[in-house]
Amino acid sequence: MVFIEGECINLGYVEDLRELVGQRPLIFVGAVVIIVNPDGKVLLQQRTHPYGVWGLPGGLMELGESTEEAARREVFEETGLRVGELNLINVYSGAENFVVAKNGDEFYVVVVAYYTTEYEGDLHVDLSESIKVEFFGREDIPTEMVGSHRKVLDEYWRKHENFLKER
Structure with missing residues (x-):
């Protein structure tokens, strides 16, 4: 079992690699x-590892x-949603x-x-990885967040604002 960005990963491949290389960097x-939903809110998941982030x-x-395949698979596994164009x-x-x-x-x-506005399905929580999933407006983003994911959101909003200004 490996934790990546707060996510618990149980991959035989990763475990096999660790057996070969020990704790050295991979x-x-x-x-x-x-x-992004029609109201411009973004979907976040409150993770179980680390708890609550x-x-x-x-x-x-x-x-x-x-x-792209990994993104689609993970989104479906974690939220029950199928995403369209990435x-x-x-x-x-x-x-x-x-x-x-x-x-x-x-x-x-x-x-x-990636970002998408195209999705379908019934939103659900994978309790093995998440406490809950919820859409948030930019001003309501939780403070306890994976740092790299906040960086991604900031870049998305910056690029999106620039795109809207250019139109």
């Missing part, structure tokens, strides 16, 4: 999605999966994405961030 690739739906790629916000990587887990495992995370 690189993981994941995807997050900003889901809010973040964007998303997670790690599995072998043979694209970042629009790239940015790719986040580098030294600031270095994490040391509580168990001493070290890793760098490359995060591909």
Whole structure:
């Protein structure tokens, strides 16, 4: 079991890698999605690990999966929603994405961030990963949030505002 950005991941692949390399740094690739409702609010999930911290739906790629496929799968698993067109916000990587887990495992995370206004399905909570999921307006975003996810949201809003001004 591995914790990535506060998310508990149980992947045989990751566990197999850890058996080979111990706690030395690894690189993981994941995807997050900003889901925007018709009122302009964004969907966040209150995570179980670390307890109570809010973040964007998303997670790690599995072998043979694209970042888009990982984003779609994770959103569905965590929220019950199926997303339509995914629009790239940015790719986040580098030294600031270095994490040391509580168990001493070290890793760098490359995060591909998307946004979408296209989704369908019945919103539900995956209690193994989340306490609740909820849409928030920009002014109501919780303070207890995964730091890198706040950075993604800030960039989304900055780009979105610039786009609206240019129209």
